[in-house]
Amino acid sequence: MYTKDGESYFIVDAHIALWDARPENIKNIHGQQFIDCFYDYHRNLSPESEVWTKEDYLYQGGDRLMKDLFEDGYVDHAVFQPAHLGEFYHSGFGQTDEASALAAAHPDKLTYNHNWDPRNGEAGLDQLRADAERFGLKGVKLYTAEWHGDSRGWRLDDPWSYRYLELCRELGITNIHIHKGPTIRPLDRDAFDVADVDHVATDFTDLNFVVEHCGLPRLEDFCWIATQEPNVHAGLAVAMPFIHTRPRYFAQIVGELLYWIGEDRIQFSSDYALWTPRWLVESFVDFQIPEDMSEYAPISTAQKKKILGLNAAAMYDVEVPTELRLPEADETATGPRQPEAADLAAV
Amino acid sequence: MVPRTRHDRLADVRAALSTVLDPELDEPITDLGFVRSVALGEQDDLEVHLRLPTSFCSPNFAYLMASDAKDALVAVPWTRKVVVALDDHHDSDKINAGLAADAGYRGTFGSEADRDLEDLRATFRRKAHTAAAERCVTALLRREPDRDLESVGDVVLGDLEPGDRLDALVRRRRDLGLPVRPDAPVLVDHLGRQPDDVPMALRRARSTRISIDGNAHFCRGLLRTRYPGSEDDQVHRADGAEPADESYDPTFIPLTSLRKDLHR
Numbered sequence: 001m002y003t004k005d006g007e008s009y010f011i012v013d014a015h016i017a018l019w020d021a022r023p024e025n026i027k028n029i030h031g032q033q034f035i036d037c038f039y040d041y042h043r044n045l046s047p048e049s050e051v052w053t054k055e056d057y058l059y060q061g062g063d064r065l066m067k068d069l070f071e072d073g074y075v076d077h078a079v080f081q082p083a084h085l086g087e088f089y090h091s092g093f094g095q096t097d098e099a100s101a102l103a104a105a106h107p108d109k110l111t112y113n114h115n116w117d118p119r120n121g122e123a124g125l126d127q128l129r130a131d132a133e134r135f136g137l138k139g140v141k142l143y144t145a146e147w148h149g150d151s152r153g154w155r156l157d158d159p160w161s162y163r164y165l166e167l168c169r170e171l172g173i174t175n176i177h178i179h180k181g182p183t184i185r186p187l188d189r190d191a192f193d194v195a196d197v198d199h200v201a202t203d204f205t206d207l208n209f210v211v212e213h214c215g216l217p218r219l220e221d222f223c224w225i226a227t228q229e230p231n232v233h234a235g236l237a238v239a240m241p242f243i244h245t246r247p248r249y250f251a252q253i254v255g256e257l258l259y260w261i262g263e264d265r266i267q268f269s270s271d272y273a274l275w276t277p278r279w280l281v282e283s284f285v286d287f288q289i290p291e292d293m294s295e296y297a298p299i300s301t302a303q304k305k306k307i308l309g310l311n312a313a314a315m316y317d318v319e320v321p322t323e324l325r326l327p328e329a330d331e332t333a334t335g336p337r338q339p340e341a342a343d344l345a346a347v
Numbered sequence: 348m349v350p351r352t353r354h355d356r357l358a359d360v361r362a363a364l365s366t367v368l369d370p371e372l373d374e375p376i377t378d379l380g381f382v383r384s385v386a387l388g389e390q391d392d393l394e395v396h397l398r399l400p401t402s403f404c405s406p407n408f409a410y411l412m413a414s415d416a417k418d419a420l421v422a423v424p425w426t427r428k429v430v431v432a433l434d435d436h437h438d439s440d441k442i443n444a445g446l447a448a449d450a451g452y453r454g455t456f457g458s459e460a461d462r463d464l465e466d467l468r469a470t471f472r473r474k475a476h477t478a479a480a481e482r483c484v485t486a487l488l489r490r491e492p493d494r495d496l497e498s499v500g501d502v503v504l505g506d507l508e509p510g511d512r513l514d515a516l517v518r519r520r521r522d523l524g525l526p527v528r529p530d531a532p533v534l535v536d537h538l539g540r541q542p543d544d545v546p547m548a549l550r551r552a553r554s555t556r557i558s559i560d561g562n563a564h565f566c567r568g569l570l571r572t573r574y575p576g577s578e579d580d581q582v583h584r585a586d587g588a589e590p591a592d593e594s595y596d597p598t599f600i601p602l603t604s605l606r607k608d609l610h611r
Contacts, residue, residue: 029437030402030437033402033403033435033437034402034403036402037401037402037403040401040569040572040573041569043572044568044569044571044572045568150458152459181403182403182404182405182406183403183405183406185459186459186460186461186462187406187407187410187456187459187460187464188407188460188461188462188463188464188466188467189407189466189467190405190467190470190471191405191407192405216558216561216562217371217558217561217562217565218558219554219557219558219561220474220551220554220555220557220558223554224551224554242561242565245568245589245591246561246564246565246589246591247589248587248589249557249560249561249564249587249589252557252561253557253561256554256557259550260554295553336547336550
C-alpha cells in the first residue's frame with residue numbers, strides 16, 4: 001500500500017519476473033543479446049538513482065524480489081508473467097520452480113502465471129493440464145515471438161492456439177496476457193500487429209486478454225481493437241517508465257487509453273526486474289496530464305487507484321481492504337470514453 | 348560523371364543513404380543515426396555498416412533498410428563494389444549473407460518468407476500519411492481555435508500553411524498516389540476517401556501520430572544507450588520532442604515557446 005496526501009492506494013504489480021540471465025544459464029549469443037537489450041531498456045528509461053549494475057541485473061533471486069516489491073516497493077500483490085525463451089536459456093528465462101515456490105510460500109502476496117506454446121501440439125496440451133493443476137493457474141503469459149526450433153513466432157489465431165485457448169476456458173484459466181515481440185512467421189507481416197488479438201477476443205468473450213505494454217509500439221492499433229472488445233485490457237509494462245524521461249508521451253499513452261478503453265481496463269506493472277515498482281508508484285501518484293494537453297481530461301485520484309491496483313485485483317480475486325475499494329465506472333462497454341473532455345484543437 | 352574529389356564522393360554516399368527510410372518511423376536512416384560507418388577504398392569500393400537500437404529490432408524492417416541502402420548505393424553511377432552490413436543484430440549473419448549474394452528478401456529468409464514485403468511497406472506508408480495529415484490539420488486548428496470540428500473534413504491542401512509539415516504531407520500523398528492539387532481534401536484515407544465521422548477520424552489519426560512519434564524517440568534513445576556517441580549522428584526530431592531531449596540536442600527548442608495560450 002502507498003499513502004500520500006491522505007490518500008491510500010492498493011498496489012498490484014501485474015507483470016513481474018524472476019529471471020536468470022547469468023552466464024551459466026545462457027545458451028547462445030541470443031540469450032546474451034536478449035538480456036543486453038533489457039539492460040539497455042533499463043538504462044535508457046530509469047532515473048540515474050535507479051540504475052542497477054549489470055551484475056545485479058542478471059539475476060535477483062527470491063529474497064531480493066520480496067524486498068524490492070513488498071518492503072520497498074509498496075506492492076500488496078504481484079503476478080508472475082514468465083517468458084520461457086527456451087531457445088536462449090538452458091533453464092528458460094523466467095525461473096519456473098523458483099518463482100512458483102515463492103508464490104506457494106506467499107500466496108497472499110504472489111500469483112504465479114505460467115506459459116504455453118501452441119507449437120508443442122498435443123503434448124503441450126497435456127502439459128497445460130498438468131501445469132494448471134500444479135500451479136492453480138488463473139492466467140498465462142503468451143509470447144508470440146518465442147523461437148521454437150525452426151519457427152520464430154506464432155499467432156494467437158493459429159488453429160493450434162485455439163485448441164489451447166479452448167483448454168484454458170475448460171480449466172478456468174481466464175486471464176490471457178499477451179506480449180508481442182519482434183519475430184513472427186511469415187516475416188512478410190508486421191510482427192507487432194495486434195489483429196490476432198482482435199480475433200481471439202471476439203471468439204473467446206469469456207476470457208480476458210491483457211495486452212502487455214498496451215500494444216506498444218502499435219498503440220493506435222491496440223486502442224482501436226480494445227475500444228471494440230470489452231474483454232481486452234491494457235497492461236502498462238514498459239509504458240510506465242516513460243513517466244520519467246518522456247512524461248508528455250506517457251501522458252499521451254495514458255490519455256489515449258483512458259479515452260479509448262476507460263479506467264477499468266488498465267493495469268499497472270513495473271515489469272520487474274526491468275524496473276522496480278517504488279519509483280514508478282511514487283511518480284504515478286504525483287503524475288498529472290500537462291495542462292496544455294487539453295485534449296485529455298486530467299487523471300483523477302480514483303482513476304489512479306484503479307490503475308495502480310484495483311483493476312488487476314478484481315481480475316485476480318485479490319482481497320482489497322474495504323476502505324480502499326471503488327465501484328466500477330459506469331462507462332460504455334465499447335467505443336470511446338469521455339468524448340466531452342476531448343479538445344481536439346489542442347496539441 | 349565521376350565526382351572530382353573524395354569529399355564529393357562521400358557526399359554522394361551520404362545523399363544516397365539519406366533516401367533510405369526506416370519504414371516504421373518514417374525517417375531517413377541517416378537522421379536516426381543508423382549509419383555506423385562508411386569506408387571508401389582507393390578503387391571506389393564501398394563498405395557501409397548499419398546499426399540498430401536493439402539486437403531484436405524486427406528482422407524484416409532491418410532487412411528492408413539494409414537492402415534499400417545497398418540498392419541506393421549501387422545506383423550511384425561511380426560506385427563499383429558495394430558492401431552493406433548490418434552489425435550486432437540477431438539476424439546479422441542471415442541478412443548480411445543475403446545482401447552479399449543479392450539473394451533478395453525471399454532468398455535471404457527462405458521458408459520464413461511467404462511473398463514479399465510490399466504489403467508491409469504499404470501499411471507503414473499509410474500510417475505515415477495519416478500522421479502527416481493529422482499534424483497539418485492540428486496545426487490549422489491551433490491557428491483557428493474557433494473552427495468547427497466538422498468543417499475539418501472540408502479542409503483542402505490550399506488551406507494549409509506552407510512549410511515543412513505541408514511538404515511532408517505532399518510527399519506522403521505522392522507516395523500513395525493521392526492528388527496534390529490545392530483543392531484536394533486533406534483528411535482522407537490512403538484511397539482518397541473522406542471519413543463519415545470527422546472527429547473520430549481525427550482522433551484515430553492522432554493516435555497514429557502519437558505512436559509514430561513515441562516510437563521514433565524511443566528508438567533514438569535506445570540507440571544512444573547502445574552506442575554511446577551515436578547522438579552526434581542523430582538529427583533532432585521536433586515532433587514529439589520533450590525537455591529531456593535538450594541534454595543531447597543543442598538545437599532543442601523547448602515546447603513552451605511553441606504553445607498556444609491555454610484555456611482550461
